[in-house]
Amino acid sequence: MSITVVLYSHDSVGLGHARRNRALAHALAADLPRLTGQPVRGLLIAGHPDATADSLPEGWDWLVLPGFTRTAEGYASRSLDVSNERLSALRRSTAAAAIKAMSPDLFIADRHPFGVGEELLDSLVWLRSQGTRCVLGLREVLDSPEATRAEWARIGGAAAAAKFYHAVWVYGDPSVYNPISSGEIPQPLATRTRFTGYLSHGRPVDEVSGSSVRAPKPYVLSMVGGGSDGGRLALAAAQARVPAGHRHIILTGPQMPLPDHARVQRTVEASPDAARIQVTRLAPHVPALVREAAAVVSMAGYNSTAEIMATTTPALLVPRAARRAEQPRRARALAAVGAVDTLALEELSAEALSRWLAEAVVRRCDRGAVDLDGLSRIGALAAAELALRPAALPRTTAVRPTPGVLRAAPRPAEAPVPVPAPYPPAHVAHAAARCAATPLSAPAAETRFDSHVR
Template identity: 35%
Template sequence: MVEAVQQAKQQARSPRVLFYSHDTFGLGHLRRSRALAGAVTRAAPNVSALILTGSPVAGRFPFPDNVDHIRLPGVTKTPDGNYESERLGLHIDEVTELRAGLIDATVKHFDPDIVIVDKEPTGFRGEMIPALTWLRQKRKAHIVLGLRDVLDDPETLAVEWERKGAIEASEQYYDECWVYGLRSIHDPTAGLDFSAAFRAKTRFTGYLRREELPDGEVPSDPYILVTPGGGGDGAGMVDLVLSAYETDPTLSPRALLVYGPFLSGEVRAQFETRVTKLGDRVHAVGFDSRMENLMNGAKGIVSMGGYNTFCEVLSFDKPVVIVPRTRPRLEQFIRASRAQELGLVRMLDETRGELTPEAMAKAIHGLATQPSPSSAFCPGLLDGLDVVSDRALDILGLTRSQGVA
């Protein structure tokens, strides 16, 4: 009788997908996981998706139907490159052990059919290893490593992954690898010593198309959108844009500046003083969870060129000026350089002395006549969400929009 009841429950059970997004800094991993989860649940409405995230602002985002999240205790990076507890006051080893225990318990209780791990094969400081080991021992779940288009320069990445044991973990635990980009633009695995077998189960999906969200408000007057992403490392770009408007009184249209939730309060206060002096030429807000709508309404974009912003620029076909960071990673610089070669973006290059107010003003003026990304034809450029959702449904044995086997 008990076995019959358990069997009936199993047959009635909805398919489940678990996303892991470590999010020690910025917004990128959470936003990517949210987009992927939404694509899968829209393709098959009876699929349930759960995101494990360390982002301190996860609760400020809207989540699609059948998608929810669990917030892991936060950690933050210190100026010397180490990590510490964001709020608990515990030693980082204790926080990591706590996070690992929560991940392990979630995996066992949620019992996912697919697990998609973003960027870090072992998780933050190895916190995914207990759960991955259990899943492998129990032969539960199809485990996928998801990588953005660019991770870092190949030499630096190879050293980092060797230190973390990431290559060994990728080979041992993962059934396949999805790269959310195109090999013709960049191969993030090029410098990594993967086996031929692992490379054979790696697929390039294309970038992840974004769409407008419901209920978002967009200014009616023309504007350019200035976004440093999460804002934690965006002060230099914001300063450059404000300096351009201060230097060139003819610069238009007005700028809508979204600082991001991680810009320091002290730095933001200094920027606010300058924004006030610029009058109605620059308007600034701290955070907007519906950046897709602001992006779609803008005449052009100024950004640092992180992965999610790049996807949005391509999706809404907006001319963009990218000011990539070069420290602590070359990810943004590599992406922007290659995109500029293909005619997708305009980049201001630190190595050519272009980070000046005059160069920024000229670039903003040029947005009005700059070709949109779609003028550079790249087959399969924005196929990522369709490729991922089709593959997920195939693994689950479902058909699109039916959600039944």
């Protein structure tokens, strides 16, 4: 007997959804066998081929659907010369075939409960008939409350999702940002929501290889996630002065448009610091690069931020302001608890980055007040869901919890969820964190310093 898990992410822009699921896969593979006494296998359904560059645990694999991408008019086929209708039908049928073939005990969807164009709906109906436990995984910030309400309404409201999803896992710390009290997660999903903590500590890290990015320490790091909309930040980083005695690594991301990447390279070649700047699209071991950097400049996507939060490296978040309010809201919330510094995109300049880098390389940042241990809780949350599966349904991969380890009980998610203090209203000026300047050689360099509100 074994436990089968299927995780889904739509991946139209960036790799954050797939990388969250990949982190979950490693956590489940590490913990579920110990908790249930059964081996675990799984499939990750993703929508971008770059996702497969990341390794998976033994017994797990990727299924990459033909991709959608975002355009000014909405979703469109990334590569295939087909209509949206044909691409949607292809994705829907492919996902359904894979899900039925795997017959999972646990299904986890990232962010979008019904997928792109409701491509998961048929599969969710089938999964419900099989008694599969279904979980909706959400990052801690979705969007502005107004935009999120409209998004829920487009899929029939939160009640429509609640028909299929037994639990909602929010990958964040409610004392930093609470999407229930902000209105981003409405009833009835709010009553079955559990906060895991940020998925920071324990993230999978690929081994350093001969092709891995290296730079003599000390160095500073600039990164823009997948890079599809990171051209402006990468260009400013290329124009910034490198702190004395340091090198500068700039990661432009695998999805940065070629003209933007080429412009960054040309700018570096013309820089007086060119000999100390290294530009590359991709690094397979970003968490290690962040941890060993003297300072990091980054956009404020969930995964980049989660990797930063697992370290003591001072960080400046420059959130994108287009499409969603997610990144600015995340940056404000983390700055308010002293975990990062922030710079609004409209204030971005090479001079601003130069000043921040010169000041940041002489300090470290203690983020111990934030719950960063979400990955250590995923196994127990999954085991609890598996223990609640209907025992009467015949399934070839049925989970039978080890006696004394897991006991079916009244579903805890039905209990009211305590709601922490609400997130400050949008009109409140954002906070600028200060992890104070302290010599790196002193033990106090790891101390957190007070934030202030401007």
